[in-house]
Amino acid sequence: MTELGRRERKKLQTRQSISDAALELFMARGFDDVGVKEIADRADVSVTTLFKHFPSKESLLFDEDEEQKSALLGAVRDRPAGASIPQALRDHFVEAAKGHADHPLFADFQHLVRSTPALRAYAHRMWMRHQEALAQVIAADIGVPEDDVRCAALARFALEARDLIFDQPDRGRAADEVFGLLEHGWAADQQS
Amino acid sequence: MTELGRRERKKLQTRQSISDAALELFMARGFDDVGVKEIADRADVSVTTLFKHFPSKESLLFDEDEEQKSALLGAVRDRPAGASIPQALRDHFVEAAKGHADHPLFADFQHLVRSTPALRAYAHRMWMRHQEALAQVIAADIGVPEDDVRCAALARFALEARDLIFDQPDRGRAADEVFGLLEHGWAADQQS
């Protein structure tokens, strides 16, 4: 689409160098045992430049998740006929988890993030940023005002559900139970 | 119950001085515009001592929430006969919110916390710490293993719900809708 000039290409290249350096060092020695100075050195830029490209040390590991976001919204918007929204979200998460299981590198990355409090918190915050957009897609889908509370709640709960499920040993079953709760409510199973 | 010796009394007193100093300064000038040095000075202790009593700058504003926690667990455990768990949690949150509306100082405190990203995040993290305990109480109540996923999910969603509801203009209605979702599920309202 958009042809990038040399300037923009170089800028992206610098950004990528920094990002690469950070990933390698963090994976090798852990987030807390690598300083930004060392990353900047390896990427052959100054610390100042590093912070012109990334707002914080944590952000070095997380590139734009525009893709992730649109996949999420798409999963709801373009769900198969007859599928409910919670079902669509459940399926989307299970699929995504499967896709990640392929990449062996990704598992290490996940482990790094989940075992480092600062990264875990940052990743969670980034992920929850999608709440508003998701809520709006849901609201549009069922034809209610875009600030409807129930849509906001479903969006929030579903996004939280992903992390909740990730901790469970049997993720498939966990996903079924958690999204079952969202779909049919707490009351559904209690008096059975 | 426990008689406190002079030593422990003095320790608590020091802690309180620090806490008071922090609250006053933060309320007057905002969280980010007050340094820990200044707080320590006003409390007439060293910065080192300040950090012996509190693990971080944010924690200066949040005292032990053991009380809050047991109130939360009690609301579920001792709920009126016939009330469901989501209902009990809903009522508990609505009651708590009312109680806070009384204290005029509390409103300012709330505003400070909610308008300062670092504090907002910290408060949220503290609040969500109750998830595990709440999940266990729920599990015990309905007689399932304490690591049941649905209980963990209900606990998490309910705790998240509080903050979600707080943002809404009409909190009573919002509470009804959000906890209605937890109680009866997304499907319940959709095909009506």
Added chain:
DNA sequence: TACAAAAGTGCAATCACTACACTTTTGAAC
């Protein structure tokens, strides 16, 4: 070719937080 914007640099500073080695206080045992 000249010029303004963009990208990058180096330095000094801020600020939360920690490690350390030290003094003072205090509770309790003798």
Added chain:
DNA sequence: GTTCAAAAGTGTAGTGATTGCACTTTTGTA
């Protein structure tokens, strides 16, 4: 009452992320 070890407190010096500033270099473009 004296003694002694633990607890509480202090001051200093450091680390490490992040920012502001004044500066040079690069690059698109007129």
